[in-house]
Amino acid sequence: MCLKANKHLPIHFVLSFFLLLWGCQSGQNREKGDGEGELLTSVTIGYADGFSIDHFGEYTKVTIHNPWTKEKKPYAVYYLCKTDTTTLPPDGIPLKVPLSSLVVNTFSYFEFLRLLDETDAISGVTDGFRIYTPAILHQIDKGEIVDLGDPFNPNVERTMSLKPQAIINSAYAQLDSYSERLVQAGFPIIYSLEWMEKSPLARAEWIKLIAAFFDKEAEADSIFTAIEGRYLDLQAKVKDVPHQQSVMAGDNFQGTWYVPGGNSFNATLFRDAGLDYRYRNNKESGSIGLDIESVLTQFGKAAFWIGCEADTYGELAEKDAKYLLLESVKKRQVFNNHSRTTPSGGNDYFESAIANPDLILSDLVKAAYPELLPHYSFTYIQPLEEEAAREK
Amino acid sequence: MKNKTAIFIFLFALLLLAFISDIFTGNASISVREAWAALFGTSGDAITDEIILNYRLPKAITAVIAGSALSLSGLLMQTLFRNPLAGPDVLGVSAGAGLGVALLTMLSGTVVYPIISSLGSMAQVIAAIAGAALVLLLILAVSARIKDSITILVLGMIFGYVASAMVTILQSFADPDSLKVFVTWTFGSLGGVTWGKMPLLLAFVLTGTAIAFFMQKALNSLLLGENYAASAGLNIRRTRFLIITIAAITTGAVTAFTGPIAFVGVVIPHFARAFFGTVNHKTILPATLLLGSILMLVCDVVSQIPITNRTLPINAVTAIFGAPMIVWIVLKRKKL
Numbered sequence: 001m002c003l004k005a006n007k008h009l010p011i012h013f014v015l016s017f018f019l020l021l022w023g024c025q026s027g028q029n030r031e032k033g034d035g036e037g038e039l040l041t042s043v044t045i046g047y048a049d050g051f052s053i054d055h056f057g058e059y060t061k062v063t064i065h066n067p068w069t070k071e072k073k074p075y076a077v078y079y080l081c082k083t084d085t086t087t088l089p090p091d092g093i094p095l096k097v098p099l100s101s102l103v104v105n106t107f108s109y110f111e112f113l114r115l116l117d118e119t120d121a122i123s124g125v126t127d128g129f130r131i132y133t134p135a136i137l138h139q140i141d142k143g144e145i146v147d148l149g150d151p152f153n154p155n156v157e158r159t160m161s162l163k164p165q166a167i168i169n170s171a172y173a174q175l176d177s178y179s180e181r182l183v184q185a186g187f188p189i190i191y192s193l194e195w196m197e198k199s200p201l202a203r204a205e206w207i208k209l210i211a212a213f214f215d216k217e218a219e220a221d222s223i224f225t226a227i228e229g230r231y232l233d234l235q236a237k238v239k240d241v242p243h244q245q246s247v248m249a250g251d252n253f254q255g256t257w258y259v260p261g262g263n264s265f266n267a268t269l270f271r272d273a274g275l276d277y278r279y280r281n282n283k284e285s286g287s288i289g290l291d292i293e294s295v296l297t298q299f300g301k302a303a304f305w306i307g308c309e310a311d312t313y314g315e316l317a318e319k320d321a322k323y324l325l326l327e328s329v330k331k332r333q334v335f336n337n338h339s340r341t342t343p344s345g346g347n348d349y350f351e352s353a354i355a356n357p358d359l360i361l362s363d364l365v366k367a368a369y370p371e372l373l374p375h376y377s378f379t380y381i382q383p384l385e386e387e388a389a390r391e392k
Numbered sequence: 393m394k395n396k397t398a399i400f401i402f403l404f405a406l407l408l409l410a411f412i413s414d415i416f417t418g419n420a421s422i423s424v425r426e427a428w429a430a431l432f433g434t435s436g437d438a439i440t441d442e443i444i445l446n447y448r449l450p451k452a453i454t455a456v457i458a459g460s461a462l463s464l465s466g467l468l469m470q471t472l473f474r475n476p477l478a479g480p481d482v483l484g485v486s487a488g489a490g491l492g493v494a495l496l497t498m499l500s501g502t503v504v505y506p507i508i509s510s511l512g513s514m515a516q517v518i519a520a521i522a523g524a525a526l527v528l529l530l531i532l533a534v535s536a537r538i539k540d541s542i543t544i545l546v547l548g549m550i551f552g553y554v555a556s557a558m559v560t561i562l563q564s565f566a567d568p569d570s571l572k573v574f575v576t577w578t579f580g581s582l583g584g585v586t587w588g589k590m591p592l593l594l595a596f597v598l599t600g601t602a603i604a605f606f607m608q609k610a611l612n613s614l615l616l617g618e619n620y621a622a623s624a625g626l627n628i629r630r631t632r633f634l635i636i637t638i639a640a641i642t643t644g645a646v647t648a649f650t651g652p653i654a655f656v657g658v659v660i661p662h663f664a665r666a667f668f669g670t671v672n673h674k675t676i677l678p679a680t681l682l683l684g685s686i687l688m689l690v691c692d693v694v695s696q697i698p699i700t701n702r703t704l705p706i707n708a709v710t711a712i713f714g715a716p717m718i719v720w721i722v723l724k725r726k727k728l
Contacts, residue, residue, distance in 0.1 A: 068505040128701065149702040152576040156447060156583060157420035160439050172573060173500035175513045177584040184586060185442045256564075286567050 043217060046228070047202035050193050051209045053217070058086045060097075062212050067196040068173050075171065076191050080212060093188045095166060098215040103159055103167040105151050106192045110136055111355035112207045115223050118214050123162045126151035132346035156181050166190050166213065198285060199268045200357030201231055207355060230358035231272075237372050238274030238365055245368040247275040248299035248328060250287065251309040252320065257295045258287040266307075269357075273364035275304070292322055301327050304368055305334040312387035332386070335367055339382040349380045396668065396675060403682045407456075410689035414452040415444065417693050419703065447583065452689060454585040454593070458650050459660075459688025460681040461597040461642040464604055466657030467664070467680045468639045471611050471673070472632065473545045479658035480643035482545055483531055483636065484552030485524045489647040490578065491555040492523025494562045497574045516577070517589065517648045524644025527551050531636060541618065541632065579705030580651040582692055589649060596645035600638040604677060607634065611673040653688075655711040659718050660684045666721050687714055 043053035049072070054061045059081040066075040077092030088094050103124035104110065110133045113119050119135055128140050128147030139145040146162060148154040151170070156178060159167065164187065169179055171191035179189050190213065194206040204227055211220030247270055250259040260266035261284025262277075270277040278298055279288065290298070299305075305328035310316040313332065316323045328334050340348035353360050359379040366373045367381065416427050420443050422435075429435040430444035465480035473482070480486065496519035500508050508515045530551055535544045563571055585593060604611075610631045613621040622628050646653070664679040665671055687710070695709040 066509075068501055068509070147701040149698070150576070152572050153579070153581070155419050155698070155701070155703060157418045157443050160443055160447075161420040163439055170569075172569060173505055174497065174508060174515060174573070176573070177513065177581065180513045180586070181447065181583070185439075185446065289565075 043208060043212075043221075045205060045208065047199060048194075048197055048205040048208075049202065050197055051206070053208065053212050058083070059088055060212060061089075061092065062209065064171075064191050064193060064209070067193055075193065076189070078188070078190070078213075080215075082215065095188055095213065097213055099165045099213050101162070101164045103148065103162060103164040105148070105154060105167065105169045107131065107351045108194060108203075108354040109168050109192065109210060111352035112210045114352075115207060115355060116211055116214060116216050116219060118216070121214070123164055124148050124159060126154050129344045130346050132340060132342055132348040132351050137342075137346075152176075154178055160185060160187070168192050168210075170195070194354065198263055198265060200265065200272070200360060201228060203265065203354050204228075204357045227356065227358050231361055234358065234361050234365055234373075235272045238272075238369060241274050241369055241372075244274055244276040245304055246302040247277050247304045247306055247368070248295070248302040248326070249277070249305070249307045251307060252292060252295075255291070256289040257292060258289055259295075259299075261286055261288050269360060269364065270306075273361055273368065275364065275368055278302070292320070296322065296325055300325060303331060303333055304328055306364065306367070306381065308334045308336045308384060310334075310384060311336060311338060312385045314387040316384065332383070333367070334384045335381045336384060337381050339378055339380050353380050399668065400678070400682075403679070403686065407682055407686050407689070410686050410693070411452050411456065414455060414689045414692050415448045418443070418448055418696050419698060446587065450585055450587055450590060451583045451692065453590065454582045454650060455688040455692045456685040457593060457597050458582065458646045458653060459656055459684035459686070461600065461646045461684075462653060462657040462688075463660035463664075463680045463684025464601060464677070465639040465643045466659075467661040467673075467676065468604065468611070468635050469657075470661050471614055472635045472639075473541055474615070474617075475542075475545065476662065477658065478545065480639065481552065481652075481654075481657070483548040483640055483643070484527045484550075484555055485640045485643045486647045486652050487552040487555035487559070488523040488525075488527030489520035489644055490523065490652060491559050492519035492521070492526075492648075493577050493651075494559040494574055495519060495523070497570050497577070498562045498566050500570070513586075514589070517592075520648030521644060523555070524640065524647065527555060528637070528640040528644065531640065532633065535632060535636060536629070544632075544636075577651045578707065580653045580707030582650055582688075582706055584651075585649050593645055593649045597642050600642040600645075601681070603634065603638050607631070608673040608677060611635075611677075615671055651707065653707050653710055655714050656684055656687055656691075659714060660687060663687075663718065663721065666725055687717075 037056040037058065039054055039056055041055045045052060050065050050067060052063045052065070059079050062078040062080060064075045065072040079088040079092045079094050080097045081088060081094070082097060100121055101123045102121045104113070104122050105126045110119070113122065114133070114135070122136065122145055124146045125131065125136065125140070126148050127150065131137055136145060140147055146158060148158050159182065166188045167182055168190045169192060171193050182189060194203045197203045205224055207224055208217065208220045211217050248259070249266055250257055259279060262279045262282030263285040264287065267277055267280055271280060282288070305326065308316070310319060313329065313334070316329065316334070323329055337349040338347065362373060362376050363378050363381045366376050366378060415431065416424050422440050422443065426435045426440055427444050430441045431449070434441055462480050466478070469478035469480065469482055470476060493516055496508065496515060511518060531544065531548055534547050538544055563574065566574070610626055613624050613626050614631065618628055660683050661676065661680050664676050664683050667683065668675050668679055670676065691706060691709045691713050694713050695704045695706050697704070
């Protein structure tokens with residue numbers, strides 16, 4: 001049985017339940033050092049810092065690294081086995097793979113699962129009304145997927161009732177009570193930390209992590225290699241542009257304009273798309289809050305504006321006439337990421353884009369250097385529409 | 393007297409009923425029979441047992457503890473300050489707890505991460521208790537120098553505002569995810585107290601409640617005014633010190649474990665006085681504890697009703713559900 005002694009399980013029947021549910025044998029193998037077998041191979045991870053996958057003969061060790069510690073200590077360790085008789089080391093979460101039922105509490109994994117053809121494994125999600133992926137919405141309607149409510153405070157009872165084999169939950173720097181409850185009840189949690197990665201390819205590479213839980217490492221590798229190939233090809237294409245276009249990003253939120261820090265996901269994307277971004281040498285990995293005056297002085301001359309929240313130029317003018325002073329607005333080179341949205345607030349940009357960095361990059365290149373991608377049409381972003389301001 | 397005993401028996405029965413209802417209702421479809429089996433043995437399904445024994449049961453017990461502790465704290469504040477609007481939060485202790493949690497949430501990804509992560513889920517409780525204790529120490533330091541209780545009330549509220557202002561500043565610097573983590577805490581949750589945490593919460597609240605029971609006479613004499621109480625031989629400063637400490641510790645502990653829960657503390661003491669038609673603490677004190685527990689249990693049952701797949705935050709349910717009950721009482725009696 002894939003099992004280990006867990007000090008968090010106060011009640012034996014929970015233990016016995018999982019004994020029945022999964023099959024490998026309890027890992028008390030003391031002869032081989034820390035209970036680990038012989039390392040045979042490790043999955044090559046080219047970009048992501050957040051995880052590693054090592055094969056040890058009868059089982060696979062998946063380690064999610066702790067991004068908040070300098071020495072990359074493990075945040076969570078999983079031992080994946082395929083048969084009921086495998087002996088596993090006791091220092092990790094045992095799981096029998098492939099998984100067949102999963103609660104997914106983070107939107108970015110839908111596309112990973114779709115690419116791996118494992119969408120059917122999803123039994124529960126959160127914030128169902130904000131989901132874009134049509135297949136998942138359809139399954140929610142049919143009652144095959146249960147909506148568990150607020151992603152920051154999901155319904156504990158319903159989650160447990162689904163009896164999922166694992167729960168994918170976003171991890172933050174502090175333990176949330178939802179995860180704590182589920183861990184105490186013996187449910188394995190796969191911590192989602194791809195959002196801490198700084199580059200688009202690194203985030204997309206997390207498909208390899210989730211694939212390990214479905215025993216589909218080879219598929220994930222070929223999917224990622226294809227994505228990587230397309231991304232790098234495009235990156236090479238824009239290297240030779242004679243003049244780099246300048247770009248501004250973000251939007252005004254209640255008086256503060258949040259722009260991406262130089263070490264952030266978006267700044268990397270701009271760099272790879274051959275765009276000149278003012279904060280590219282900044283060390284911040286999150287966002288930087290600016291006031292409108294700083295934005296006007298620092299980004300007033302930027303040729304492009306990516307990530308605007310408005311849908312039309314009229315709406316922009318109505319929101320704040322100062323927007324009209326921006327060069328990007330004057331040139332009508334403003335883009336939002338509302339190309340694929342649902343009326344109730346779903347936006348594919350926050351779902352499938354993580355798994356498809358080549359498409360986000362193509363979007364940016366198409367916007368700034370359309371001649372490089374003559375046959376491509378936008379996936380996630382779209383230019384603002386021309387529409388007169390509404391009468392007040 | 394007989395009448396009073398009858399009311400107490402009735403309230404006990406109501407408490408029991410509310411407690412059982414809270415355990416038998418929830419979002420997982422578990423029948424009463426299964427829940428009963430899980431409670432007194434095993435239902436045959438490990439997950440059902442887990443939900444009943446390790447989720448609903450501690451949640452119901454937490455509701456009883458939180459409801460009674462906050463109501464007790466409110467009663468103590470109303471008696472000390474002789475102000476009907478006083479509640480557990482007037483000393484600024486809840487705001488202090490909020491400041492502790494906000495600091496923790498915003499700083500958790502920085503250099504202090506190793507310390508925070510080593511504390512696990514107790515980190516939030518410890519941060520909240522530290523914040524609440526800081527405000528309590530300030531209040532006690534001030535109250536030792538000030539004679540007038542109302543001035544302490546005003547200063548307590550000022551400390552509360554300062555703590556809230558600092559929380560606002562922290563929020564303005566926070567990234568959206570940390571912000572949401574903190575905002576979720578402010579919704580309040582009875583479900584976060586595991587068996588492991590329960591003894592600590594109980595220790596704080598039981599100590600406070602026990603001391604309050606020994607102070608019934610002192611509380612009654614305070615109702616007549618501080619001057620009268622002093623002339624009757626009451627050591628005002630010591631009594632005040634004790635009352636503030638008990639109220640702050642019970643409120644701080646509950647807020648630390650469940651997040652802020654509004655309304656109950658201010659209103660239940662009024663409810664108790666209206667119910668029994670007396671202000672004598674010998675009656676009102678136990679009545680407040682009982683009524684607070686009942687209201688909190690009922691609110692927890694209500695908060696489980698899913699609205700578009702979300703359960704309502706307990707902090708909001710207490711006011712939304714509790715207010716009509718109070719208005720009904722007021723209309724019936726024409727006063728509180």
